Amino acid sequence: MKILVPVKRVVDFNVKVRVKADHTGVETANVKMSMNPFDEIAVEEAVRLKEQGAASEIVAVSIGVAQCQETIRTALAMGADRGILIETRVETQPLAVAKLLKALVERESPGLVILGKQAIDDDCNQTGQMLAALLGWAQGTFISKAKIGDGKAEVVREVDGGLESLVLKMPAVLTADLRLNEPRYASLPNIMKAKKKPIETLTPEALGVDVTPRIATLKVEEPPKRKAGGKVAGVAELVDKLKNEAKVI
Amino acid sequence: MNFELSEEQRIFRDQVRAFAECHLKGGALARAHSGSYPRDIARLMAANGLFGIALPEAVGGQGGALLDSVIALEEVSLACPRSGDVIQAGNFGAIRTFAEYATADQRQRYLKPLLAGEMLISVAMTEPDAGSAVTDLKSALKADGEGWRLSGSKVFVTNSEEADLFLVYCRYGPGVEGIGSVLLERGAEGFEIGRPSQYMNGESWCPLFFDGVYVPPENVLLGRGGFKKQISGFNVERLGNATRAQALGRYCFNQARDYALSRQQFGRPLCEFQGIQWKFAEMEIQLEAARLLLYRAATRAETGLPSAQDTSIAKAMCNLAGHFAANESMQVMGGMGYSADTLVEWCLRKTRGWLIAGGSLEMMKNRIAEGIFERRFSQRPPRAGARAGADG
Numbered sequence: 001m002k003i004l005v006p007v008k009r010v011v012d013f014n015v016k017v018r019v020k021a022d023h024t025g026v027e028t029a030n031v032k033m034s035m036n037p038f039d040e041i042a043v044e045e046a047v048r049l050k051e052q053g054a055a056s057e058i059v060a061v062s063i064g065v066a067q068c069q070e071t072i073r074t075a076l077a078m079g080a081d082r083g084i085l086i087e088t089r090v091e092t093q094p095l096a097v098a099k100l101l102k103a104l105v106e107r108e109s110p111g112l113v114i115l116g117k118q119a120i121d122d123d124c125n126q127t128g129q130m131l132a133a134l135l136g137w138a139q140g141t142f143i144s145k146a147k148i149g150d151g152k153a154e155v156v157r158e159v160d161g162g163l164e165s166l167v168l169k170m171p172a173v174l175t176a177d178l179r180l181n182e183p184r185y186a187s188l189p190n191i192m193k194a195k196k197k198p199i200e201t202l203t204p205e206a207l208g209v210d211v212t213p214r215i216a217t218l219k220v221e222e223p224p225k226r227k228a229g230g231k232v233a234g235v236a237e238l239v240d241k242l243k244n245e246a247k248v249i
Numbered sequence: 250m251n252f253e254l255s256e257e258q259r260i261f262r263d264q265v266r267a268f269a270e271c272h273l274k275g276g277a278l279a280r281a282h283s284g285s286y287p288r289d290i291a292r293l294m295a296a297n298g299l300f301g302i303a304l305p306e307a308v309g310g311q312g313g314a315l316l317d318s319v320i321a322l323e324e325v326s327l328a329c330p331r332s333g334d335v336i337q338a339g340n341f342g343a344i345r346t347f348a349e350y351a352t353a354d355q356r357q358r359y360l361k362p363l364l365a366g367e368m369l370i371s372v373a374m375t376e377p378d379a380g381s382a383v384t385d386l387k388s389a390l391k392a393d394g395e396g397w398r399l400s401g402s403k404v405f406v407t408n409s410e411e412a413d414l415f416l417v418y419c420r421y422g423p424g425v426e427g428i429g430s431v432l433l434e435r436g437a438e439g440f441e442i443g444r445p446s447q448y449m450n451g452e453s454w455c456p457l458f459f460d461g462v463y464v465p466p467e468n469v470l471l472g473r474g475g476f477k478k479q480i481s482g483f484n485v486e487r488l489g490n491a492t493r494a495q496a497l498g499r500y501c502f503n504q505a506r507d508y509a510l511s512r513q514q515f516g517r518p519l520c521e522f523q524g525i526q527w528k529f530a531e532m533e534i535q536l537e538a539a540r541l542l543l544y545r546a547a548t549r550a551e552t553g554l555p556s557a558q559d560t561s562i563a564k565a566m567c568n569l570a571g572h573f574a575a576n577e578s579m580q581v582m583g584g585m586g587y588s589a590d591t592l593v594e595w596c597l598r599k600t601r602g603w604l605i606a607g608g609s610l611e612m613m614k615n616r617i618a619e620g621i622f623e624r625r626f627s628q629r630p631p632r633a634g635a636r637a638g639a640d641g
């Protein structure tokens with residue numbers, strides 16, 4: 001079975017993002033970029049499935065500018081077998097990404113697509129669901145456990161207030177939650193081996209997908225600065241303020 | 250000329266950074282203040298492919314280049330300064346000279362546990378009467394059947410309280426040509442490890458005493474004439490020392506930068522005072538220059554061992570820049586920088602030691618001058634009727 005793992009290049013989670021001066025988005029020039037952390041978990045899961053013998057090939061795919069190749073290369077260093085870069089300068093939105101992935105699924109015929117549950121830049125949390133809908137496949141979102149059996153996948157989902165166990169018919173789309181696994185660090189020998197693994201470059205046009213954004217961003221603003229708090233002399237004053245100023249008790 | 254790291258180097262750096270942020274950053278203060286060698290960290294690093302980075306895969310290394318180990322050492326030191334010493338021990342220190350010259354049998358016995366972080370090796374070179382003039386060392390071997398008997402003593406050996414194995418510089422006969430080295434296991438009969446003294450950086454060193462310690466022939470690392478080779482291996486150790494000095498300076502710089510952005514005096518953040526801004530500009534100039542010289546020395550080490558000239562320049566510059574930045578960062582941070590609640594004061598103490606250890610700043614300058622004038626300058630007093638320049 002082949003597994004397709006989409007990986008997104010995002011601003012590194014350690015970076016304190018700054019809004020661009022013209023308020024059209026956040027500054028990404030000269031900012032450290034990394035693989036979306038949830039996608040790392042997705043890659044790790046695919047690699048583990050391959051190590052267990054449940055998968056035979058892992059294809060990592062990224063959509064975006066040429067530098068996304070480095071994100072793919074990181075996935076290859078973690079254990080993916082080959083990569084596909086769909087190169088575009090358009091800032092693709094979830095529906096466009098889902099359509100591109102659908103086109104790739106039709107071309108590659110994987111048995112499983114594992115995505116991160118969301119990307120930490122736009123926090124959309126839509127792509128996996130849209131892809132499953134477009135393909136008409138079963139979906140297991142926010143998973144913290146996956147067991148691949150004969151023609152079916154048993155997954156545990158992290159839902160509000162607890163865990164939900166599902167059996168999905170394969171092929172299926174899975175989206176990884178934080179507790180699914182702890183991704184490995186790519187070792188230097190594997191990083192060097194990844195250099196020799198192939199990366200194919202495609203374009204949205206070649207796949208016949210229109211990626212024109214359908215949502216326009218009007219303005220991006222910093223959240224309001226938190227005002228400095230006040231100090232209280234003791235419990236009595238605190239209770240008084242909670243009662244009479246904040247009116248919460 | 251290309252000043253960018255390659256894609257593989259960038260990916261490796263990012264992986265090491267992620268590892269260090271996740272596993273080492275927490276507990277950095279406690280680790281630095283504890284003084285003892287963190288074996289748990291050594292095993293963790295070994296398990297994550299951070300030992301033997303520049304050694305061939307065939308001997309259990311990671312198959313990388315010297316620059317890869319420099320990158321790893323920088324990233325680890327920036328997250329946890331004390332953990333940098335562990336990368337040093339697993340890549341740059343005695344382990345590197347050992348791996349370069351060990352016989353297949355010696356590798357078999359020692360390299361695997363060393364690369365697993367289970368075993369620790371130290372280099373014992375300096376003696377009470379042989380510091381900068383290291384070729385004056387007196388620890389000597391006497392033939393005994395197939396093997397040898399070692400007598401003498403050593404001082405200032407890093408990790409001497411905890412090391413399991415010692416790479417001991419010693420002599421088979423007179424002169425520089427008489428110098429080689431042997432491997433001694435802790436606990437060997439006649440090998441006494443004395444009472445620990447404390448360094449300014451909080452680490453300890455113990456005097457080592459050899460009283461006719463038997464050295465079997467299979468524990469000879471380098472025979473007569475091995476000194477030059479040993480120093481070639483030691484140049485890697487020096488680059489590790491340089492890397493840590495520069496990285497600790499940068500660590501302090503980063504702390505001080507955050508501090509200058511948030512600390513307010515006279516109703517404005519410290520970074521708005523020009524007197525403070527210029528400190529940062531000077532630190533940046535020094536640290537960036539140091540890093541470029543360091544990367545150059547590592548990149549040009551085609552055989553894996555850097556040249557003496559490149560190493561001396563890089564070490565001198567990194568030692569000075571690291572110490573300067575630690576000191577200036579402390580000044581920027583005022584009483585907070587001077588207190589043990591941050592690692593800046595520890596980094597200042599640590600970087601001070603590197604102006605002495607691994608060949609002092611003055612000895613580096615002596616070496617650089619020899620390169621400039623293409624001449625050997627003997628440091629010894631002229632002997633009547635003899636031209637200077639015969640040895641060390």
Ligand SMILES: Cc1cc2nc3c(=O)[nH]c(=O)nc-3n(C[C@H](O)[C@H](O)[C@H](O)COP(=O)(O)OP(=O)(O)OC[C@H]3O[C@@H](n4cnc5c(N)ncnc54)[C@H](O)[C@@H]3O)c2cc1C
Pocket residue numbers: 371372373374375379380381382404405406407408448602603605606607608609610611612615628
């Ligand atoms: C933190 C630390 C860790 C160390 N770890 C080890 C270790 O693991 N193994 C080991 O074997 N040793 C180790 N050493 C010892 C170190 O190698 C020596 O301290 C160093 O070589 C200097 O020798 P010395 O201390 O005897 O000083 P000396 O050689 O006595 O020098 C005293 C001063 O005179 C200067 N000087 C000497 N000769 C000249 C000259 N010709 N021209 C100009 N100036 C000169 C020196 O630069 C220095 O400033 C360590 C030292 C330190 C501080």
